[in-house]
Amino acid sequence: xxTEINYSISQPHPDNLGVWRKIGLALxxxxxxxxxxxxxxxxxxxxxxxxxxxxxxxxxGTTMYAYGLYMWQxxxxxxxxxxxxxISNRSTxxxxxxxxxxxxxxxxxWFPSSIGLGTEEAGNRGFVxxxxxxxxxxxxxxxxxxxxxxxxxxxxIISLGFKFLLKYRHSRYHIWRTTxxxxxxxxxxxxxxxxxxxxxxxxxxxxxDLKFFWPLNYYFFEDWxxxxxxxxxxxxxxxxxxxxxxxxxxxxxxxxxxxKRWYCSWVCGCGGLAETAGDPFRHLSDKRLSAxxxxxxxxxxxxxxxxxxxxxxxxxxxxNQSQIFGIDIYTWFRKPYGFLIGAAFSGVIGVxxxxxxxxxxWCRFGCPLAAYMGIFQRFKSRFRITTNGGQCISCGNCxxxxxxxxxxxxxxxxxxxxxxSSCVGCGVCSSVCPRGVLKLENGPEQDRINEKPILIxxxxxxxx
Amino acid sequence: xxxxxxxxxxxxxxxxxxxxxxxxxxSITVISSESQHxxxxxxxxxxxxxxxxxxHTKPYEDWFWEKNRIDLCFDHVVSIPFENKxxxxxxxxxxxxxxxxxxxxxxxxxxxxxxxxxxxxxxLYGLQDLELLEKxxxxxxxxxxxxxxxxxxxxxxxxxTRNIEVTYLVRxxxxxxxxxxxxxxxxxxxxxxxxxxxxLQLNAELKQIFSDSKGRVEAIETLSGEKIPCQLxxxxxxxxxxxxxxxxxxxxxxKGIMVNEFLETNIPDVYACGDCVQHIKPPVGRKAVEQxxxxxxxxxxxxxxxxxxxxxxxxxxxxxxxxxFFDIEYQTYGDVPAQCTSEQSDFYWQHPSKNAxxxxxxxxxxxxxKGINSFGIRLRHAVLEQWIKEHKTVEYVLIHFEDAWFEPxxxxxxxxxxxxxFNHKTGSGLKANKKSWHRILSxxxxxxxxx
Numbered sequence: 001x002x003t004e005i006n007y008s009i010s011q012p013h014p015d016n017l018g019v020w021r022k023i024g025l026a027l028x029x030x031x032x033x034x035x036x037x038x039x040x041x042x043x044x045x046x047x048x049x050x051x052x053x054x055x056x057x058x059x060x061g062t063t064m065y066a067y068g069l070y071m072w073q074x075x076x077x078x079x080x081x082x083x084x085x086x087i088s089n090r091s092t093x094x095x096x097x098x099x100x101x102x103x104x105x106x107x108x109x110w111f112p113s114s115i116g117l118g119t120e121e122a123g124n125r126g127f128v129x130x131x132x133x134x135x136x137x138x139x140x141x142x143x144x145x146x147x148x149x150x151x152x153x154x155x156x157i158i159s160l161g162f163k164f165l166l167k168y169r170h171s172r173y174h175i176w177r178t179t180x181x182x183x184x185x186x187x188x189x190x191x192x193x194x195x196x197x198x199x200x201x202x203x204x205x206x207x208x209d210l211k212f213f214w215p216l217n218y219y220f221f222e223d224w225x226x227x228x229x230x231x232x233x234x235x236x237x238x239x240x241x242x243x244x245x246x247x248x249x250x251x252x253x254x255x256x257x258x259x260k261r262w263y264c265s266w267v268c269g270c271g272g273l274a275e276t277a278g279d280p281f282r283h284l285s286d287k288r289l290s291a292x293x294x295x296x297x298x299x300x301x302x303x304x305x306x307x308x309x310x311x312x313x314x315x316x317x318x319x320n321q322s323q324i325f326g327i328d329i330y331t332w333f334r335k336p337y338g339f340l341i342g343a344a345f346s347g348v349i350g351v352x353x354x355x356x357x358x359x360x361x362w363c364r365f366g367c368p369l370a371a372y373m374g375i376f377q378r379f380k381s382r383f384r385i386t387t388n389g390g391q392c393i394s395c396g397n398c399x400x401x402x403x404x405x406x407x408x409x410x411x412x413x414x415x416x417x418x419x420x421s422s423c424v425g426c427g428v429c430s431s432v433c434p435r436g437v438l439k440l441e442n443g444p445e446q447d448r449i450n451e452k453p454i455l456i457x458x459x460x461x462x463x464x
Numbered sequence: 465x466x467x468x469x470x471x472x473x474x475x476x477x478x479x480x481x482x483x484x485x486x487x488x489x490x491s492i493t494v495i496s497s498e499s500q501h502x503x504x505x506x507x508x509x510x511x512x513x514x515x516x517x518x519x520h521t522k523p524y525e526d527w528f529w530e531k532n533r534i535d536l537c538f539d540h541v542v543s544i545p546f547e548n549k550x551x552x553x554x555x556x557x558x559x560x561x562x563x564x565x566x567x568x569x570x571x572x573x574x575x576x577x578x579x580x581x582x583x584x585x586x587x588l589y590g591l592q593d594l595e596l597l598e599k600x601x602x603x604x605x606x607x608x609x610x611x612x613x614x615x616x617x618x619x620x621x622x623x624x625t626r627n628i629e630v631t632y633l634v635r636x637x638x639x640x641x642x643x644x645x646x647x648x649x650x651x652x653x654x655x656x657x658x659x660x661x662x663x664l665q666l667n668a669e670l671k672q673i674f675s676d677s678k679g680r681v682e683a684i685e686t687l688s689g690e691k692i693p694c695q696l697x698x699x700x701x702x703x704x705x706x707x708x709x710x711x712x713x714x715x716x717x718x719k720g721i722m723v724n725e726f727l728e729t730n731i732p733d734v735y736a737c738g739d740c741v742q743h744i745k746p747p748v749g750r751k752a753v754e755q756x757x758x759x760x761x762x763x764x765x766x767x768x769x770x771x772x773x774x775x776x777x778x779x780x781x782x783x784x785x786x787x788x789f790f791d792i793e794y795q796t797y798g799d800v801p802a803q804c805t806s807e808q809s810d811f812y813w814q815h816p817s818k819n820a821x822x823x824x825x826x827x828x829x830x831x832x833x834k835g836i837n838s839f840g841i842r843l844r845h846a847v848l849e850q851w852i853k854e855h856k857t858v859e860y861v862l863i864h865f866e867d868a869w870f871e872p873x874x875x876x877x878x879x880x881x882x883x884x885x886f887n888h889k890t891g892s893g894l895k896a897n898k899k900s901w902h903r904i905l906s907x908x909x910x911x912x913x914x915x
Contacts, residue, residue, distance in 0.1 A: 015627065079514070083517050171875070176874050386870075389844070389845025389911065390762075390784065391784070391786050391795070393504060393507075394474070394523045395506050395507035395510060396510075396516055397516065399520070400516050400520045409523055430872055434793065435786040435787075436842030436870060439842070439870050439872060441873065443901050443904075444905065447905055447908070447909070453912075454912050455765075456845055456846055456849055458781055460778065
């Protein structure tokens, strides 16, 4: 607590960081310094201690920081100063982080050797080499750039997931959802696939993440992937059948009963990063009507695009041809989709631009799986966000903190339930509502959408 | 037809929007000197706390008004020569109207405390107050707030987010004592003091305000003689209708502009709605001056229908309101008086450790539910409204309470604890019924469409 009058222009009574946050920041700095140093270093064959200290200090540091930040406050909504802080208000730090993340993605996707990916003859160096010991431990192979990325991705979800858990510790919905997200990332997306990979070294690679399926996994039906699964023995067959069943059967059923949130806010890796690392940026999503229009064109465009690409790829696979109507399938279908959507949209823009465009740009504007589930959610589902009668005061917290850019208030203030294809069911609108107006729930389809809402409160209007 | 609306708050804007929805030809002008566009006054605190920026508090995008042909006029009405059916604006402009709606809202009360004109004395009502507060916050280390109501506690919460020490003077023995029963008031007292570290002084009143040589507040004195040094004083002792600029005109005013049930004033083609209104014949069980967001919105809606040609009386339904006291959400439905009358009984339940409580008030003889206060527990408006309207008994309400439960998924529901405590207190043997979507939906339908 500041006791002296301070005549500076900025916040005159800054928080005292306290010992937890100071130590936490120092630890995070140690971890980040190791990472930063690894890029320029010529490290080869480096001891596992470096990675251990790096990951351990980041994980402990963020958790300690979050503990110091939130546990000295009462449980409840923690949005003080969100629009005043540099980092969460698109200012200097936000741009710096955006640029660093974007650069990292560009190097990762298109210049992996620059971050140390080795060749057959020469082993990994620098950044990628830092992850060799863990990779060797898990699967008996040196790391690829994707392994390194997977480790950092999981670290981000786990460490910032703890932060999110402390921030929303008053809400059991968020506690459950975030815990499941963290477990899904650590085990389903990272550990199990890597271990399975190590146990089947002789097999060609195919995706072994139980929750990663077409069309989000756009290469699922590509010839090399189909062949790898077909030749992958019973496990390969299992992943082939499971992948198709997830798309055709499991997803429609679960989306009918629960809304697309079962995936986007509970299971998905992209969603997992958005909900944890992306949480400080959720309010940056564009709420304008024009953004909604753009969203519908883009996301359904991508959905059509992947259907076309996949149809062509399957045509090529089953007819054993590399061309369709004289056009090369790889050059004109597979490659552009992988470049434009798979890498540039979902990675570079989707995550790199977190601090500028908000955390769900990919999920909202690009993800074809989200588009597919969105169609069910809008037209055939039991999920809705119920608006509580006439209690809305139009304050705008719900719309502001909707990471999907839904103007929740538009519905709430006219007494209408929110049934929108893009809603990922994160539940934050309901949490930040100061008047208890919003509730995510699954219920009968009947009366789910009230097209002509009337606000409760007056006895004189009973028209319609 | 040219309809002019003075005031772009929730009442005036709802009136304009409702009118436009039902009537496509008339021209509509909304005049305000507070802001260019409609914003949600209830969100002022969130701007100061950094949860939102001003732009986020605007419920409609700026293009909305032109698209709906609602002309916005950023100006101040100086006087209304009713005989000419025109308005004099500060800019010198004169606007004529066919129908006039006065929706000027309210202004904060000030009770002539010595020194209240000093620099650093603020109220909290509009954007201009927020600007002042922002200005004074930079060099304030302690603030004193006088007035134990909704705005006072909001102001306290706001100041604490800037690490400003707060002394909160409440005249009554507990917070918001003219509305809240003692049990709830004490729970909030505790929350204010222990959880949010505010120097809450009960039974304490402001006597005078002292300022330094530059005219800035430097201390206050309470009635008991205690002198508290401070750099900011928040006066949050209620609001009154903003009608002073019409005091010497022919429009009939008491506390507010006098209106009949159709929100018509004594002057033909002149109407009023929202906070600035006083009902000549208040609706049954309601006050003549009701100044909350919801009544403003409902009056605006009602008047919009009248102006579109369907003369509609203002008949508010079951009373409801809501607020948030720091971390504790509050909802109320029906009639929960600060003290039960002799014909009423009550049942109060409070969670042993969490900030959650429910207060049921019902007829002593009949057992018919009159009202419910809820703290830290969200309830379904439509279900509560129907139960109260249909005179359900407290037993019916309790055994069907899961229908009304509106807490987020996975949250604990305390229905069994509540019912067993009721059984224990009254010797009844109630058992909870399972939630029924069928009952919920039928209540929503009835509450919304009346059938």
